[in-house]
Amino acid sequence: MISLDSFNKTLQPAATANQQFSLPGDFHLFHIWTLIPALYVLFRFIRPLPAPLSAKIAIAGVMVVASEFHLITKLFTGNMFSPEIPKPLLLLTTGLFGMTVFMAVLLVLRDLFWILHRLVSGRRIKWHTAFWFFLPVLAAMLTTQALKNGTAIPEVKKIAVTLRGLPPRFEGYRIVQLTDLHASRLLPRSWIQDVVTRTRELDADMIVVTGDMIDGSPEARFSDIEPLGQLRAEDGVFAVTGNHEYYFGAENWIQTFEKLGLQFLNNAGYRISRGRDSLYLSGVTDAVAPSYGLPGPDLSMALKSSRPGETVILLDHRPENAVQAAESGVNLQLSGHTHGGMIAGLDRLAASANNGFVSGLYEKGSLTLYVSNGSGIWNGFPFRLGKASEITLITLHGETSNMIVE
Numbered sequence: 001m002i003s004l005d006s007f008n009k010t011l012q013p014a015a016t017a018n019q020q021f022s023l024p025g026d027f028h029l030f031h032i033w034t035l036i037p038a039l040y041v042l043f044r045f046i047r048p049l050p051a052p053l054s055a056k057i058a059i060a061g062v063m064v065v066a067s068e069f070h071l072i073t074k075l076f077t078g079n080m081f082s083p084e085i086p087k088p089l090l091l092l093t094t095g096l097f098g099m100t101v102f103m104a105v106l107l108v109l110r111d112l113f114w115i116l117h118r119l120v121s122g123r124r125i126k127w128h129t130a131f132w133f134f135l136p137v138l139a140a141m142l143t144t145q146a147l148k149n150g151t152a153i154p155e156v157k158k159i160a161v162t163l164r165g166l167p168p169r170f171e172g173y174r175i176v177q178l179t180d181l182h183a184s185r186l187l188p189r190s191w192i193q194d195v196v197t198r199t200r201e202l203d204a205d206m207i208v209v210t211g212d213m214i215d216g217s218p219e220a221r222f223s224d225i226e227p228l229g230q231l232r233a234e235d236g237v238f239a240v241t242g243n244h245e246y247y248f249g250a251e252n253w254i255q256t257f258e259k260l261g262l263q264f265l266n267n268a269g270y271r272i273s274r275g276r277d278s279l280y281l282s283g284v285t286d287a288v289a290p291s292y293g294l295p296g297p298d299l300s301m302a303l304k305s306s307r308p309g310e311t312v313i314l315l316d317h318r319p320e321n322a323v324q325a326a327e328s329g330v331n332l333q334l335s336g337h338t339h340g341g342m343i344a345g346l347d348r349l350a351a352s353a354n355n356g357f358v359s360g361l362y363e364k365g366s367l368t369l370y371v372s373n374g375s376g377i378w379n380g381f382p383f384r385l386g387k388a389s390e391i392t393l394i395t396l397h398g399e400t401s402n403m404i405v406e
Contacts, residue, residue, distance in 0.1 A: 051321030177207075333367060
């Protein structure tokens, strides 16, 4: 077992629990977007609410603070991705934020129905007094279930994938994909241990981890991710970085994970042999890397040692560049990043931000892309409805069809 002290001396100074870091430009607008649902609820529900003014002000204040807890965390700790606060408080703040979002969605649906009814009938709807009680109760129920789903131990999802030209000795080859674990105060060591236990029970030939393993510095998260050192597979445990590793010092995190036995394929490849047959496993870094002074994804570098006609598997945290991978001769790409869209309906928005790829199997020419829903969830929006987390067991075949087994 590796202790925290055994690797602390090797870490570069950049990775500290209160590390200041710069965010990609899109995130500077994030705090405005999170405020919009609160403002909608404020004007469409709280303002006309039949309650004392003091009560309405208190409710509005709590709601706005909950909606901006990402910003508050950033101001006090230097980042918004890893609030180092007790889990019960984290559940409370994220729960209130989630309830605000669900309230806003329900109010939008109500208002659309209201407008449609007025256009069709010419009459206004007079809402029953019970409405003021029913709406927040429904929002609270949706939030509770979504939070329960988001923090649950992922079930195993079994998938059969056909690859043309798969070498005979790799028929039935079994790969477990973990992705988007997001170890944090919300998904701590006990949760990671349960994921590792379920993964080991699958007895896969190879295990791959396709990024976003953590939220927090090595000092803050080492105890939580330490069980990953128990992962074992005949051909090894491989990984690539996701965007979240860069938010907390990717170089230090790579060192930490390598001490636990994970082999990183950042713009690199690795050949797995069975007699004369072989697979070429490759991986690329995340697109955010250059923002932190580190090499961005370089597919040509990752594939430079592959052989003509060799079956190639690519690990890429993001699915959006699957077309480029297909054009480069990749046969199977394994990705995450989207969390499956988290909530049914919201997945369409996630798909539009990732070139149409959000969850499940896709075919692009000779390439098969699989986008996992993710094993964990980011603590800033830890909700799932209709998009379950997963530990993915992928079985390779040389037949003619792909199917989800269960």
